[in-house]
Amino acid sequence: MTEEATAFVPGHVTGFFTVHRDDDPTKAGSQGAGVTLSDGVSVTVERSDERYVELDGQPADVAAVETVLDTLQVEATVIGETSLPIGAGFGISGAMALGTALATNCVYERDLSRNELVTIAHGAEVQAGTGLGDVVAQAAGGMPIRLEPGGPHENLIDAIPYRPRVEYVSFGELDTAEVIGGDTALIDQAGRESLSQVVSEPNPEQFVYASRRFARESELLTTRLRDVILDVNEVDGQASMAMLGETVFALGTGLSDAGYEPHVCRVDAAGARLE
Template structure:
């Protein structure tokens, strides 16, 4: 027997950090979007517990298994299709795809919201993210209206037919930023301002505009990221560009794929906004 679940990667443009003493209510509000690439987890029968991950380690997997208190033999295979620690929500996609796949494989019959809450708990416990799990239960562009895990927080999804290009210059230690009091205060103050603006008019252009302003006002952009973002924003055939939160990564939108294909930028990947979301195979 085999079960497979795909969870899309998620890039945040701007956000606020929302603290709560109850972990399931911990998280963030903000806006982001889903990619066609993400993390696929496959569970197969085995005589012992086997974990195969194509990049990184099994930290997230181990945490999900610990929370679920599962003592069963099977093989876990994870295909992580995006860079780790670079603002793509790969740890959340890893946790959520595993939780959902195990639910199918073991016939646990948990509600999908509970599977999402398990993944959210893993993220909070590891300090690897604050709002990607609930966003990854949506599709297209996702507005996180209320913080927390699936079933507790609230999101709104918007579909757009648009191409996404991205280039990663490496990772950022997410936990060092979200746990630093100064960073948290600046991020939340600036993020709240643009979140309120975006809730009034949730357009694609506003998302790009507010994401860029957020990244500059919080001083999170590195020099190499800002240089590429400014170049992409100078082009008429590109809708806009900014930095992925939190990662040393640039993203940009365009209606026409050729706007990116004609660029001579090493390491630039072209994707499409994912209007489908999670897929169970």
């Protein structure tokens, strides 16, 4: 028996996506592609009789984490720590949910398999309306391509087999629930076209091209981010927008070449894991 366990879950930047609603949250989700990051969230679960959730030293109300704890029928203390900006398109809530599932299973000996834990976290995130594909991508690591939506028992995941350097600059938050809850016809059309582009040439360059095209055609690109992306283009770099946050990411050195002072990390190799 162990009193606590810690899981690391990579951050995830979605480049493009489609929206698939379903009454069953383990079947709902999205297609699309993104990059998981060596910057992520460390989630520690401590055995406890009272429920308490904290993120970066502050009490936090993360609906998906509550659902995971409910599903696993535990109280427990959950402590999240991250160097990533919150609400800016890095999948923090998905990381909190998935890290909670992995670490709780270990501390409370729930004997669930990895796919079952990912399914619980994915369903919790979908129900909370805070994400559609982050959890399954964060479980996989690398540069996942979500060919079919849903949790591990429903979906189909491939990947772009590279691990480039990633740069990012954040300017603030966007409300995911508002965007994915409304009319998504433009998003779905643009998402399908970008997916087809990346499937035919699964490499980092095509991923950024397809992401930029999606940001433009889905009309999700904000004026501020467009200007930053154009600055990166000026120095022959490739950048796009993190879905969904006021964040620009680049593969390689595009943002620093353009004079920004980005955070720098790398594509995560492993996906979510116990420390």
